[in-house]
Amino acid sequence: MCGSTIRTYEPGDEEGIASLLRTCFDTFRNYGLDGERWLEYLRINPGMKPEGAYILEEEGRIVSHVQVVEKDLRTPLGVVKVAGIANVSTHPDFRGRGYASTLLRRALKDYKDKGFPLSGLFTGFASGPQRIYRRLGFTDVTLDRYHLAPMMDAEKFASSVKYISVSEFVDQNLKAIASIYKDVGAMFSGWPPRSEVEWQEKFVKRLACHSFFCIPRSEGDFMVAKEGDDVVGYVVGMRLPQERETYNVLEIVCDRCRVDVLQALYNWIVNRAKDIGCKAIRSILPPHANYERVFKGFASIVGRGVFMIALLNLKDLLGSTVGKRQLAECAPSLRMKLTVGEQEVKLNIKGNEVEVDENIPPDAEVQMPPETFNKLLFGIIDVKEALLDSAVKSLCSLNTIRSALDVLFPTTPLHIWPADHW
Secondary structure (H helix, E strand, C coil): CCCEEEEECCCCCHHHHHHHHHHHCHHHHHHCCCHHHHHHHHHHCCCEEEEEEEEEEECCEEEEEEEEEEEEEEECCEEEEEEEEEEEEECHHHCCCCHHHHHHHHHHHHHHHCCCCEEEEEEECCCHHHHHHHHCCCEEEEEEEEEEEEHHHHHHCCCCCCCEEEEECCHHHHHHHHHHHHHHHCCCEECCCCCHHHHHHHHHCCEEEECCEEECCCCCCEEEEEECCEEEEEEEEEECCCCCCEEEEEEEEEHHHCHHHHHHHHHHHHHHHHHCCCCEEEECCCCCHHHHHHCCCCEEEEEEEEEEEEECCHHHHHHCCHHHCCCCCCEEEEEEEEEECCEEEEEEEEECEEEECCCCCCCEEEEECHHHHHHHHCCCCCHHHHHHCCEEEECCCHHHHHHHHHHHCCCCCEECCHHHCC
């Protein structure tokens, strides 16, 4: 590290960052990323800020880079601030020196100090980067899963729906669409809240097809479902430049996940894909019975990607969530010490109230592995499974502990749409 400098972005660095990303990633190279487009990301994505761009220099040359994207993600505990890790890159001539790990440690420390209790990222499963992230405290939460069908299979399940029409999005629809997105999101973990700026920049002015990548919006790409004059759902889909024979459903959301609205949008998807000559339809769908019912002709396929989480501060996580709200249901009274890895916190649960209180003598102690806690937090496993992976020492029954934690951690399945990846 002799002669190296670690710092955050300064004006003028954008060209060096863009050059490094083009060198390290085919996606950015094919996308034609340059300094101007990199600066555009700061406007499109409110969570991407200049102070989140970490740089390692050798003799004035940017040779390694990490971008932190600030996200708000839903969990059973409430909405949590997450330091999203993206664009981890080191120039091929400087690899093997631990530069990316050094930048990541610096970024994680800084964002922990800023009060971010979690960090999260997406990477390839069984890859070199995944091994690095695990050494830094990240654990696997879940693998990517997508749904795919040949056109001949998708067409079998298209059927007419009375009273639901599908038409082109217009600006007046945005308020209703944003409200539906917010209401449905409460059923899932992940599912980030979206600001007005994000809706405008990622869906109205252009379309965010995945994380940083946006393309122009064309007629037929953004459609709304209506029941009479009321907007009840929407779908975003297109044929991407790199997948000419596949129609990609980027987002499909409707009021209360209604089957009739989903079916009407599904019918439009099938007809649209057929009209533009696609041979298959692909989508990432929320884990919900009504989506499965409508998309029953699709195969569910596990991909190569993995979503990972690092717990930065357990006390901050619980203090910023359970300390601000009452529980939705009454829970058995329980004074518990929860230990996750090397971090611990004491919780006082009474009826529909819960608070962090480090002075209480615990009735129960639960030692939970970080990988188990992170899966519980994002709805991949339930409390029963989490307790089976944990060490429990208690003066009360295991059923009391489970009942209390069931109220604290209701199972909410994970879903994050491609436009909200980082």
